[in-house]
Amino acid sequence: MPNPEPGRPSTLITVPESFREMPRWWHDVAGRDWLDALPDLVSAQCRRWDLDRDGPVMHGSNALAVPVRRHDQRLVLRLAPPGDDVAGEAAALRIWDGRGTVRLFDVDHADRAMLLERLDGTRTLRSEPLGVAIPIIAGLVGELAVPVPDEVRSTASIARAHTEKFERDWSALDGPTPRTQLDRALELAAERATETVLGRAVDGDLHSDQVLAAERAPWLVVDPVLLRGDPEYDFARVLWDRLDELPDRTDVLGAFETFVAAAGLPDDRARSWIVLRAMSYLLWGIPRGLTWDPPKCRRLLDLFC
Structure with a gap:
């Protein structure tokens, strides 16, 4: 590895063991x-984009995030693993263009790298009481509802797939819920x-851990999944993500x-999507050996069916 330029910090990182231990790998x-x-x-991406490392390496379950600077601009270099649809993620961020989401500054499709606005990676919406977090998420749902092209995958197409798969998947698991x-x-x-x-636009992966404190706005969404259609599509995830706080x-x-509110x-459409998302996640999670979330899905189904 070449030495850094005189007066510039090294861009050599150590991959956190906590990242290596993620189930994905x-x-x-x-x-x-x-x-x-x-x-x-x-290091190669920092040279290509003229970046200096500017803080400890962070990560989620899939991607690595490195705080960096380009001159006086505070940014984050995000690298995604093979198989991730970085082109799709970048296209989605360009559609939102910072309206409720982190802002995209550059993308390298070949190396699955994105250069993003710096948010506060140490403070997610999970740090706030649920009574505070839910109205914030509700506000973001409205802010994220920007116009999108017709070719974006719709929530109706997801519901249509459920009509074709639910019966088969439910039967294959010997009926994990009441008929x-x-x-x-x-x-x-x-x-x-x-x-x-x-x-x-709808974010198909909106929950407390995906909402970070920011400077440009109090809270912004990271890693959104672009869909088109019903804005209440993913509120079930908000609930099951913190259901233990609702005894x-x-x-x-x-x-x-x-x-x-x-x-x-x-009200009726929101209830519908809670049922659909809870049933979908239950039928997906049980055959994959999930033990923590299926009981939460069952609890939501008992309440909203």
Whole structure:
């Protein structure tokens, strides 16, 4: 590895062991090779974009984030592993253009690198009480609802897929919920599949850990998944992500009512998507050996079916 230029800090990083231990890499040989190559990839990208390292390395479950500077500009270099759709992620961020989301400054598709606005990686919305976090998320749902092209995947198409898969997946697991809950989920999926789709953006992965404190705005979303359609699509994830903080039925229903009121969304449509998302995640998670989240999905189904 070449020495850094005189007067410039080294861009050589050490990949955190906590990142290497993420479940994603357990059966991913290409991913583990990528982890080994990361120090060189970071240094090369810093040279290419004229960046200086500016803080400790951070990570989520998939990507590595390195605080950097370009002259006086504080940024983050994000590198994603093989298989990640960085082109799609960059295109989504360009559509949002900083409206509710982190801002994109540059992208290198070949090396799956993005240069992003610097947010406070030490403070997510999980640090706030749920009673504070839910109205913030509701506000972000509205801010994220920017116009999107018709070719963006719609929530109606996801509901249509549920009508085709729920019965088969439920039967393959010997009926992990009461039959009445499956029937209700199928009924709601058919309704959401045939409703007119709004031409507005939806984040398909919105929860407390994906909302970071920022300078340009109090809170901004990172790693959004671009969809088109129903804005209440992913509120179920907000609930199951912090369901242990809502011990009673009245607590969960109160959180739901706070969200729909703050977001100005239809109560019935929001209930529908909680059922659909909870059933979908339950049927996906059980065969993959998840043990922590399926009981939360069952709890939501018991409350909202």
